Amino acid sequence: MADCLSKKGKKVTVVEALPNILPMLDDDVSKTIEEMLLDHISLFTNFFATEIKTIKDHVSEIIIKNRDTNKEQSISTDLLIIAAGTKPEITLAKQIGCEIGETGGIKVNNRSETSIPDVYAVGDCTEYKEYITQKPLPIGLGSITVRQGIAAGVNAAGGDYTLPKGALQTFTSDFFNIQIAAVGPSTSYLESFEMVSGKHNGSSLPEYFPGGKPIMMKTMVDVESGKILSAQAVGENAAQRINSYATAMLGNLTIDEFRKLETAYAPPVAPTLDVVTITADIAYMKQQRKKKK
Numbered sequence: 001m002a003d004c005l006s007k008k009g010k011k012v013t014v015v016e017a018l019p020n021i022l023p024m025l026d027d028d029v030s031k032t033i034e035e036m037l038l039d040h041i042s043l044f045t046n047f048f049a050t051e052i053k054t055i056k057d058h059v060s061e062i063i064i065k066n067r068d069t070n071k072e073q074s075i076s077t078d079l080l081i082i083a084a085g086t087k088p089e090i091t092l093a094k095q096i097g098c099e100i101g102e103t104g105g106i107k108v109n110n111r112s113e114t115s116i117p118d119v120y121a122v123g124d125c126t127e128y129k130e131y132i133t134q135k136p137l138p139i140g141l142g143s144i145t146v147r148q149g150i151a152a153g154v155n156a157a158g159g160d161y162t163l164p165k166g167a168l169q170t171f172t173s174d175f176f177n178i179q180i181a182a183v184g185p186s187t188s189y190l191e192s193f194e195m196v197s198g199k200h201n202g203s204s205l206p207e208y209f210p211g212g213k214p215i216m217m218k219t220m221v222d223v224e225s226g227k228i229l230s231a232q233a234v235g236e237n238a239a240q241r242i243n244s245y246a247t248a249m250l251g252n253l254t255i256d257e258f259r260k261l262e263t264a265y266a267p268p269v270a271p272t273l274d275v276v277t278i279t280a281d282i283a284y285m286k287q288q289r290k291k292k293k
Contacts (some may be wrong), residue, residue, distance in 0.1 A: 002040075006040050006041060011042075012040070015062070016043075022180070024169075025180070026188075032234060040176050047065065047066055048064065049063070059079070061074055061076050086124055086140065090104070090125055093121065096119070098115055098121070101127030103138040105138050105139065110164075112126075120151075122148035122149045123148065126139045126148065129165065130167055130189075131166030132166070132190070133185060133189060134166060137166070141169065148163065151163050168246050170246040172238060179238040181241070183231050184220070184230030184231065193223075193229060194222065195223060196220070196223055197218060198217075198280060198281070198283025198284070199216075200218075201215070202275035202278060205267065208267075213235060215234070215241070217231065217241065218233075221255045221287050223291055226254035227252070227254060228245060228254075228255055255284045255287060261277050263276065
């Protein structure tokens with residue numbers, strides 16, 4: 001919405017209660033994006049909106065408070081958009097006795113089946129497992145929902161379709177001409193792992209070829225096993241690069257195996273070594289050094 005309104009010539013301010021506006025990304029990655037956004041919008045992170053003031057039944061001002069300092073300030077506005085997230089609608093499921101998961105969604109298995117045999121549920125009313133941590137995950141991505149729908153439809157019709165052992169949470173977005181994508185949990189959800197990160201700022205084309213666009217990539221790796229835990233990207237074709245990591249994670253490739261991926265190369269199209277494998281190389285070297293200690 002901020003992107004659309006800005007393109008219409010409106011002055012836009014975003015107020016976010018969390019420390020960064022993209023909690024699905026690591027803080028350092030989100031901060032990089034926030035710095036890019038400041039060319040387009042005003043941004044207040046770690047602020048609550050505490051009061052909405054009106055004049056003749058029209059919004060005129062909001063009062064916001066810093067969560068750390070409790071300092072208040074005012075923002076004048078003639079249009080207010082409230083984005084407060086979603087909550088699962090589970091009334092019918094509870095009435096018929098379906099098990100409700102700890103995140104508040106209907107608990108489903110890898111067949112999209114509820115705790116009641118032959119009763120299926122899909123989408124943002126459900127809870128499934130997250131692939132890496134195997135912890136309960138509220139489903140919110142349309143891509144996961146489509147897979148759940150396929151499973152529910154096939155199995156309800158007597159077939160046999162199973163989902164992976166968890167949801168990878170592969171997602172992408174594009175706003176203010178900034179492409180972002182990620183797969184797996186952010187670092188804050190990976191505290192049970194001893195891990196290292198690989199991070200690289202690269203280009204979509206070889207350095208000697210004109211027209212290359214910047215790409216930043218980051219991946220987290222388990223020290224003991226070399227398992228890829230997550231990856232995040234900002235820049236040109238971020239989604240397709242993250243899709244490579246999603247494939248590796250689903251295929252249980254180690255970072256050593258993945259870093260040797262043979263990527264397509266031609267100077268007008270792509271560099272000899274893509275940012276996906278260079279990032280993996282960096283993570284692998286760190287993993288090996290830490291594993292030997």
